Amino acid sequence: MNDRPINNRAWLFVLPVLVFVLFSSLLPMMTVVNYSFQDTMGQNNFFWNGIAWFQNLLDPSTDIGGRFGNALLRNLIFSLVVLFIEVPLGIAVAICIPRHGWKVGATLVMIALPLLIPWNVVGTIWQIFARADIGLLGAALTRMGIHYNDTQDPTSAWATIVVMDVWHWTGMVALLAYAGLKSIPDAFYQAARIDGAGRWSVFRNIELPKLQKVLVIAVLLRFMESFMIYTEPATVTGGGPGEATSFLSLDLVKIALGQVDLGNAAALSLVYNLITLSICWVFFTVMTQLDQRKDL
Amino acid sequence: MATITLDGIAHAYDGSPHGADLQDMRRYALKPINHVWQNGRAYALLGPSGCGKTTLLNIISGLVIPSDGRLLFDEQDVTRLPTERRNIAQVFQFPVIYDTMTVAENLAFPLRNRGVEKQAIARRVDEIAGLLDLRPVLNRRARGLTADAKQKISLGRGLVRADVSAVLFDEPLTVIDPALKWELRSKLKAVHQALDMLMIYVTHDQVEAMTFADQVVVMNDGRVLQIGTPADLFERPAHSFVGYFIGSPGMNFLPATIAGRTAHVGDVRFDLSASYPQTPNSAAVQLGFRPDYATVLDRSAGTGIPVTLRRIEDLGRRRLARVALGAYELVATLPPEVELSGDTALLQVAPGHLHVYVDDHRIEGQSVEGQPLEGQPA
Numbered sequence: 159m160n161d162r163p164i165n166n167r168a169w170l171f172v173l174p175v176l177v178f179v180l181f182s183s184l185l186p187m188m189t190v191v192n193y194s195f196q197d198t199m200g201q202n203n204f205f206w207n208g209i210a211w212f213q214n215l216l217d218p219s220t221d222i223g224g225r226f227g228n229a230l231l232r233n234l235i236f237s238l239v240v241l242f243i244e245v246p247l248g249i250a251v252a253i254c255i256p257r258h259g260w261k262v263g264a265t266l267v268m269i270a271l272p273l274l275i276p277w278n279v280v281g282t283i284w285q286i287f288a289r290a291d292i293g294l295l296g297a298a299l300t301r302m303g304i305h306y307n308d309t310q311d312p313t314s315a316w317a318t319i320v321v322m323d324v325w326h327w328t329g330m331v332a333l334l335a336y337a338g339l340k341s342i343p344d345a346f347y348q349a350a351r352i353d354g355a356g357r358w359s360v361f362r363n364i365e366l367p368k369l370q371k372v373l374v375i376a377v378l379l380r381f382m383e384s385f386m387i388y389t390e391p392a393t394v395t396g397g398g399p400g401e402a403t404s405f406l407s408l409d410l411v412k413i414a415l416g417q418v419d420l421g422n423a424a425a426l427s428l429v430y431n432l433i434t435l436s437i438c439w440v441f442f443t444v445m446t447q448l449d450q451r452k453d454l
Numbered sequence: 455m456a457t458i459t460l461d462g463i464a465h466a467y468d469g470s471p472h473g474a475d476l477q478d479m480r481r482y483a484l485k486p487i488n489h490v491w492q493n494g495r496a497y498a499l500l501g502p503s504g505c506g507k508t509t510l511l512n513i514i515s516g517l518v519i520p521s522d523g524r525l526l527f528d529e530q531d532v533t534r535l536p537t538e539r540r541n542i543a544q545v546f547q548f549p550v551i552y553d554t555m556t557v558a559e560n561l562a563f564p565l566r567n568r569g570v571e572k573q574a575i576a577r578r579v580d581e582i583a584g585l586l587d588l589r590p591v592l593n594r595r596a597r598g599l600t601a602d603a604k605q606k607i608s609l610g611r612g613l614v615r616a617d618v619s620a621v622l623f624d625e626p627l628t629v630i631d632p633a634l635k636w637e638l639r640s641k642l643k644a645v646h647q648a649l650d651m652l653m654i655y656v657t658h659d660q661v662e663a664m665t666f667a668d669q670v671v672v673m674n675d676g677r678v679l680q681i682g683t684p685a686d687l688f689e690r691p692a693h694s695f696v697g698y699f700i701g702s703p704g705m706n707f708l709p710a711t712i713a714g715r716t717a718h719v720g721d722v723r724f725d726l727s728a729s730y731p732q733t734p735n736s737a738a739v740q741l742g743f744r745p746d747y748a749t750v751l752d753r754s755a756g757t758g759i760p761v762t763l764r765r766i767e768d769l770g771r772r773r774l775a776r777v778a779l780g781a782y783e784l785v786a787t788l789p790p791e792v793e794l795s796g797d798t799a800l801l802q803v804a805p806g807h808l809h810v811y812v813d814d815h816r817i818e819g820q821s822v823e824g825q826p827l828e829g830q831p832a
Contacts, residue, residue, distance in 0.1 A: 345546040345550050352538070363554065
C-alpha cells in the first residue's frame with residue numbers, strides 16, 4: 159500500500175515543536191479546562207462541579223448568562239459592522255493605489271502605517287483624539303454643534319470604536335486586495351476594453367472573481383481579530399458607558415481578574431474560543447467548497 | 455468590416471515625441487511601415503520573438519498608441535481613438551475568460567456590452583459555438599474547462615461580433631496541445647472562409663502562418679522585410695532573413711562576386727538564369743539557394759560542383775546532406791535513389807532557383823532571351 163520507508167526516529171524532530179506547543183498553549187488551556195469543572199470555597203480547595211458553570215453560562219436567565227448573551231451579541235454586531243465597512247473600503251482603496259512608479263511605495267507605506275502601531279498605543283491615540291474637551295476629533299465635533307461624547311453617550315462610543323478599527327485595519331484589507339489585483343494579467347484588462355466592458359463590469363467580472371481567494375483570507379483575519387478585540391476598547395471606553403461597549407473579552411477580564419470568579423471565567427473563555435473556532439471553520443469550509451464546485 | 459491602412463506607423467516605447475527624428479532608428483521597436491490590410495483577407499505577421507509583431511498588432515487594436523504615423527480604418531483616422539471605440543476584436547496568447555460566467559455568457563459578453571438585441575445575441579452565440587464545437591458546454595461555467603476549451607472561448611469572443619473592422623490574433627495557439635493545434639488551425643481557416651472578416655494573425659511559427667494566411671508579413675528587428683503569399687516567401691525571399699527564417703532548413707548563403715550570368719564563389723562558378731548588373735565593390739554580395747532545390751549526387755554522376763560530404767541526416771520523408779564547399783557549410787537534398795561513395799560528392803543547383811542578394815536584399819536579374827525569368831520550375 160505504501161512503500162515509503164517508516165523511520166520512527168523522525169518523531170525526534172517533531173518533539174521540540176510538541177514540547178513548545180505543550181507549554182505555550184496546551185498546558186495553560188488545560189488549567190482553564192480544569193477551573194471550568196471545579197469550584198472552590200477559598201483556601202485553594204477545589205471540588206468537582208460538573209458542567210454547572212457551563213449550564214449557568216448558557217442560561218440567559220442567570221446573571222452571568224445574561225451578561226454573556228449581551229456581550230456575545232455586541233461582539234457579533236461589531237464584527238459584522240467592521241467587516242461590512244472594511245472589506246469594501248479596503249477593495250476600493252486597493253483599486254485606487256497606483257500600479258507603477260515611486261507612488262506605489264509611498265502609498266503602500268502610508269497605508270501600512272496604522273498596522274505598525276501597537277494596539278494599546280492606537281487606543282491611547284484615539285482616547286485623546288476623541289475627548290470632547292481637548293481631543294481634535296471630539297472638540298471639533300462639539301464645536302460644530304454635533305452631540306458627541308464617547309464617555310457618556312453609547313452611540314458616540316460605538317462610533318468611535320468602529321471608526322478606530324476601520325482606521326486601524328482597513329489598510330490590511332487594502333494591502334491584501336492590492337496583492338490580488340497585481341496578480342491579474344494585463345491581458346484581462348485589455349480583453350475587457352476590447353469587449354467593450356465598462357469600469358463596473360471589469361470590477362464585477364474580472365477583479366472581484368480573481369480577488370476571491372485573498373478576500374477569504376482578509377475576511378477570516380478581520381473576523382477573528384475583531385471578534386477577539388480587547389485592547390483598543392479597553393483603553394478608549396473601558397467597556398462603557400455602562401455596558402455599551404463591553405465585549406466578551408472585556409467582560410471576561412472583569413469576571414476573571416476583577417471578581418476572581420474563576421469557574422465562570424473559565425467556562426466563558428472556553429465557549430468564546432469554541433465560537434471563534436467554529437465560525438472560522440464553517441466560513442472557510444463553505445468558501446473553499448464553493449471554489450471547488452466547477453460545474454456551478 | 456474595413457480596410458486598414460498603416461501610413462508611416464512607427465513606435466518607440468521610450469515615448470519619442472511626435473514627428474521626432476526618424477533617423478535614429480535603433481530606438482524604434484517598430485520602424486516606419488506603410489501597408490494596406492485588405493478587407494476580408496487573412497494575414498499572418500511572422501517573425502522571431504521581439505521583432506515588433508505584437509507591438510504592431512497592439513497599435514492596430516489601440517492598446518498601444520504609435521509615436522509616429524497614421525492609422526486609417528477605411529477613410530477614418532483612428533490613430534488616437536481608444537480601443538473600445540475602434541470596433542476591433544483581439545484574441546490573446548493566454549486564454550482570457552470571465553470566471554463567473556457560463557460559456558454562453560462569455561461569448562455573449564462583447565455583444566451585450568454593445569447593447570445588441572437579445573435574440574440576435576442568442577443566434578450569433580449559437581452560430582459561433584457551432585463553428586468552434588462549443589455547443590455541448592455552452593451552459594457550463596467557463597472556469598472549470600480545460601485550457602484548450604478556454605482558448606476556444608477566447609477565440610469565440612473575438613469572432614462573435616459580426617461588424618468588427620478586423621479580428622486580431624496574438625499567438626493564440628501557444629497554450630494549445632500540439633495534437634489540437636492542427637484542428638484549431640484548420641478550424642480558424644474555415645471560420646475565416648465562413649465569416650469573411652479581415653483577420654491578422656501573429657505567430658513565430660512559420661507552419662502556422664503559412665497554413666492560416668493568404669498573405670504573410672515577415673518581420674525582423676522592427677522592420678517588415680517581405681509581404682507575400684506563402685509561395686512568394688518560399689520561392690523568392692526578398693531578404694536574406696526571409697530565406698533563412700522560412701523553410702526548414704533555411705536557405706544556403708555564399709559570399710560571391712557576380713559577373714553577368716555567372717557567380718563566382720572562390721574558384722567555383724555557378725551559372726545563373728538571368729544577367730545581373732555590376733554591383734558596387736563596397737556591397738556585400740551573396741548567392742542564395744534553398745536546400746530543396748539543390749541536390750547532392752555521387753561523384754560518378756559527372757556534372758556538378760565538387761563538395762565534401764560532412765554528414766547525412768535522414769528525416770524519414772527525405773534525406774539532407776550537409777556538405778562543405780571550401781570553408782562554407784551547405785545543406786542540400788539527397789535524392790532517395792542516390793548512394794554516395796566516399797566523402798566527396800557533386801552538388802547541382804537549378805539555375806532558376808539561385809538568388810542574388812546585395813546587402814541582404816534580393817535583386818532581380820535581367821531576363822535572358824528564351825529563358826524563364828527566375829524561380830519558375832522548368
